[in-house]
Amino acid sequence: MVKVGEYNLLKVIRMVDFGVYLDDGGEGILLPKRFVPTATAIGDELKVFVYHDGEDRIIATTQQPKGVLGDIVKMRAVNVTQQGAFLDMGLMKDIFVPTSKQVNGMRTNGDYLVKIYLDEQTGRIAATEKLEPYLSNEELTVKELEVVDLIVYRRTDIGYVCIINNQHTGVIHFNEIYRNIQVGDKFIGFIKKIYPESKDKDDRFRIDVAAGKPGYNRVEDEAEKILRLLEENNGYLPYHDKSLPDDIYDYFGMSKKTFKMTIGNLYRQRKITFEPAGIKLSAND
Numbered sequence: 001m002v003k004v005g006e007y008n009l010l011k012v013i014r015m016v017d018f019g020v021y022l023d024d025g026g027e028g029i030l031l032p033k034r035f036v037p038t039a040t041a042i043g044d045e046l047k048v049f050v051y052h053d054g055e056d057r058i059i060a061t062t063q064q065p066k067g068v069l070g071d072i073v074k075m076r077a078v079n080v081t082q083q084g085a086f087l088d089m090g091l092m093k094d095i096f097v098p099t100s101k102q103v104n105g106m107r108t109n110g111d112y113l114v115k116i117y118l119d120e121q122t123g124r125i126a127a128t129e130k131l132e133p134y135l136s137n138e139e140l141t142v143k144e145l146e147v148v149d150l151i152v153y154r155r156t157d158i159g160y161v162c163i164i165n166n167q168h169t170g171v172i173h174f175n176e177i178y179r180n181i182q183v184g185d186k187f188i189g190f191i192k193k194i195y196p197e198s199k200d201k202d203d204r205f206r207i208d209v210a211a212g213k214p215g216y217n218r219v220e221d222e223a224e225k226i227l228r229l230l231e232e233n234n235g236y237l238p239y240h241d242k243s244l245p246d247d248i249y250d251y252f253g254m255s256k257k258t259f260k261m262t263i264g265n266l267y268r269q270r271k272i273t274f275e276p277a278g279i280k281l282s283a284n285d
Contacts, residue, residue, distance in 0.1 A: 034105030074184030170207030
């Protein structure tokens with residue numbers, strides 16, 4: 001069965017002057033000529049995104065949308081009407097956000113965090129800015145130290161609320177943030193702490209999250225960055241364990257604590273040496 005709003009792997013069943021038709025179990029779905037890969041032949045299987053075009057016909061494209069059904073993504077409003085707003089999702093047709101699905105109204109050229117859903121009445125994909133009904137911390141699908149996908153949702157007095165795996169919410173505290181972030185940013189993080197013993201008034205678990213990966217996996221990622229920067233700068237960088245935290249963050253995008261731990265590991269692995277005013281790649285590295 002063809003799934004609207006998602007990627008589908010479909011077989012070419014016939015070719016016409018204006019494109020090819022893909023197998024949907026019926027008359028076929030058109031993939032317009034401009035999106036047909038070179039040398040495509042009958043019987044080939046193509047990965048396509050399926051949605052409704054401006055004339056409400058199901059159509060296929062090899063373009064990559066900014067999100068698929070179920071995704072939460074940030075998109076820009078390109079047109080606003082009394083009925084709703086149209087957001088640029090990277091396709092020939094924009095995605096519609098009904099006025100009833102907006103929080104404070106949308107304006108042209110504004111960026112908005114929305115969830116892509118399937119409208120039950122029309123069968124078309126649409127978007128909503130009202131995310132809360134889709135997020136719940138009552139039944140968790142994550143555990144402590146698990147690596148997850150994070151989306152910055154909103155700022156609070158203690159940090160930023162982040163959406164976890166498009167399902168839950170957690171807080172990344174200000175003292176865990178080592179780079180500039182804004183609503184809609186996506187990055188890898190991990191579950192730092194879950195509080196099962198003290199649920200809040202809505203009977204939900206509270207979750208703390210952090211950016212990057214936990215433990216030594218996180219240090220290994222930062223080590224690769226430091227080694228790369230050393231190689232790009234002739235094997236030497238004027239930073240060390242006495243450098244100012246702000247200087248380290250501005251250049252490496254990491255906290256001083258992480259930097260010190262990482263260069264300590266690299267030194268013990270004999271990949272770098274410590275110089276009076278910086279760090280240097282080892283001669284045998």
